[in-house]
Amino acid sequence: MHSPPAAPSHDPRLTMLQAGLDLLDQGITVFDADLRLVAWNRTFLELLDFPESLAVVGTPFADFIRYNAERGEYGPGEVEAQVAERLAAAASFQPHVRERQRPNGRVLLLRGEPLPERGFVTLYTDITEQRYIEHLTEHQNIQLEERVRRRTAQLENANANLRRAITEKESIAAALKRSEERLRLINDTIPILIGYVDANEVYQYANRGYAEWFAPPGGTVIGRSVPDVVGREVYAQVRDPVKKALAGQQVSYEYQKERHGETVFARSTLVPEITPEGRTLGFFVFAYDITEQKRMQAALIQAQKMEAIGQLTGGLAHDFNNLLTVIIGNLAALQDHLPKAASGDATVNAAVNEFVEPALQSARRGVQLIKRLLTYSRQQPLLPEAVDLGQLLASLSKLLRRSLPEPIAISTDLGSQPIHALADPGQLESAVLNFALNARDAMPDGGVLHLACRPVELSTDAAAFGVAPGHYALLEVTDNGCGMDAATLARAFDPFFTTKRLGLGSGLGLAMADGFVKQSGGGIAIHSQPGEGTVIQMVLPATQPETHPEPPPEESSQPGGGELVLLVEDDPQVRRIVCQQLVDLGYPVIEAEDGQQALLMLAQIPDIRLVVSDVLMPGGLNGRQLAERIAGEFADKRCLLISGYTDEEGQGAADSGLGAQIPVLAKPFTRQELARALHATFSSSQS
Structure with missing residues (x-):
C-alpha cells in the first residue's frame, strides 16, 4: 500500500528545474533520509519503466522496489524479502556503481552517491548501445585477432617454407659444389687424359692429367691451339685424325712423343660434338698412356723369342753334343793311342799331342757352353749348391771381356780365400750377367766394371738387405756410369720398368734377379746417384762345400x-x-x-x-x-x-x-x- 504523495509545488523555479532534469538523457532520482522520493526526471521513469503514478514527491523507496518485485523480477515469496534487503542496504547507503540489465534487454549503469544530509542520489545511464558497441568491437577484435593469428600462422608457415626452401637451396648448392668437386677430382685423378677442342682447334677444357702430359710452356692449355699445346712433332702425327673429328667422324689413333727424356706412347679417341642440325661444334679427346702396355708387349715378344730360342737351343744341343761326342771321342782315342804309334818317336807323339790337347780343351769348353745355354733357356726350379764366388766371377770376367765394348775395363777383387754361397749357380750367373749388362748400358762412353766378393757378418745393417742377421757371402758389381736418380732407384726392381728405349730392354732383369736372391734367402741393395755410378750388393747365405771321398781308381x-x-x-x-x-x-x-x-x-x-x-x-x-x-x-x-x-x-x-x-x-x-x-x-x- 502506497503512502500519500506530497502536494505538488507550484514554485516556478522548481518547475524549471524539473523541466531541465527531464531534458537529461540520463535518469536521476533523489531520496531523502527517510528514503522518500524528493526528485526525479522523466528519463528515469522511461529507463526503468515506472508508471507516472509513482513519480510523486514523497513516494517511498520501498514502493519502487516492491513494484519491480511484483513485475516478476524476483520469484514468488521473495518480494518482501527482497524489499527488506534493499531497504536495509539503502538505510546504510554506500557509494556504488553497478550495471543492471532490464527485462527488455536494456543495460543500465547505476551510480549511487550519499547526500550530506543523508539520503542519496542515483544516476541511471542507458549503456546498452555502448555495451553493444563494446561487444561488437570486442567481437570484431576477436575476429581481427583470429584473422591476424591465421595470417600470422600463414606468414610463419610461409617463412618456414621459405627457410626450408633456402636451406634446401643451400643444401642443393653445397651438394652441387661437392658433385662438381668430385667430378673435377675424378677427372683429374683417373688415368685418362680428357680435353675438349672447339671448331677452331682451340682447347676449351683439359683435365690435370692432360695438362701434365703435354706440359706446355706456361702450364696453361685452355685457350691455346692444338699445335701450340702438343707441339709440331705430335701435331704432325695427329693432324689427320683432328681434321676427321672436326668433320664429324669419331676416330682412334696412337702416337708417340718425348717426355722427360724418354719416348712415351698414347692412344687417343676423338669424339665429335654434333648439333641436331648436323653442325660439328668441336670434339672431346679421351687418351691414355700405353707406354707400359707397349713395354709389356715388347717383353712378351722378347719372352716368346726366348722361349723359341730355348726350344731351338734344346734341339741344337742334341745335335751339337753328338758332334762334340764324335770330336772328343776321336781326339781322346787318338791321344790314348799315341804311345802305340808305329814310329815310336816320342818327339812325333809330343808334336801330335800339341795339336790334340788344345782341340780337346776347346771341345770341352764347347760342352760347358752348351750346358750354359741350356741353363739359360730352360725353365727349371732352383738347385742350390755351394758356389765358389771367386771361381764364378773369374769365369764370368773372361766371358764379359769378350762381350763388353773395348772402352769398358774389367777389374776383380776375389779375395785370398774361397768364398762359398748357397745358390743356384746358373741363376746366379744370370743375375751377375744382368748386372754387368746394365752397367755396360750405363757407360756408353766407357768406364770400369768392378766385380768383387767377400764374406760379411750382418747385424744391424741386415735390414738394408731385408735379411736376418747372420753370416753371408757378399757379391758386388760396381760401375762408374751415369747412375740413377731417386725416382728411378725406387722403381729399379719393378717388373717391366726400364729406362731404356722401347725394344732395348724388358725391365725384367733386376726383378727376376731380386726374386731369385730372395728365394735363395738373400737380399739386394743398390746405391746410386746421378753422375756417380752404381753399386749393386748381393748377399747370399754363406756355406761350406761338401767333402767328397777320394774317387775310386779309374x-x-x-x-x-x-x-x-x-x-x-x-x-x-x-x-x-x-x-x-x-x-x-x-x-x-x-x-x-x-x-x-x-x-x-x-x-x-x-x-x-x-x-x-x-x-x-x-x-x-x-x-x-x-x-x-x-x-x-x-x-x-x-x-x-x-x-x-x-x-x-x-x-x-x-x-x-x-x-x-x-x-x-x-x-x-x-x-x-x-x-x-x-x-x-x-x-x-x-x-
Missing part, C-alpha cells in the same frame, strides 16, 4: 767282365765312338740303329745284359720309351740312357714308368765317365 784300369752290351744310337759316327769306348773298357758290343731294332735283338739274344741307348731317336720309339719296355718285358736287363739334351727331371736319372730309375749319362762323355756310369748301373742291378 775304371779304365778295370775292364768289364765281358757282359754283352747292346748299343742303340741312330747317329753312326756317335755309335762308332761309343762302341769303341765300350770295347776299350772290355765290353763286347752289338749295335742297333733304333728302338724297334733293339727290341727285336733283345727278344732274339738272351745274353744281352745291358742296353746303352740314346734318348732322342727316330722310328716312333725313343730311349725313355725303350727303357720302359725293357723294364716291363726284360726284367733281367739293365739300361743306361745317353743324351745330348733331355728335359728329364731325374737329375741324372729318368723314370722307367714302373718305379725304377734309369741312369742318364750326358753327352759328350769321356771313356772314364762312361766306365763310372756302367759300373754304377751294374752295381745297382746286383744290389
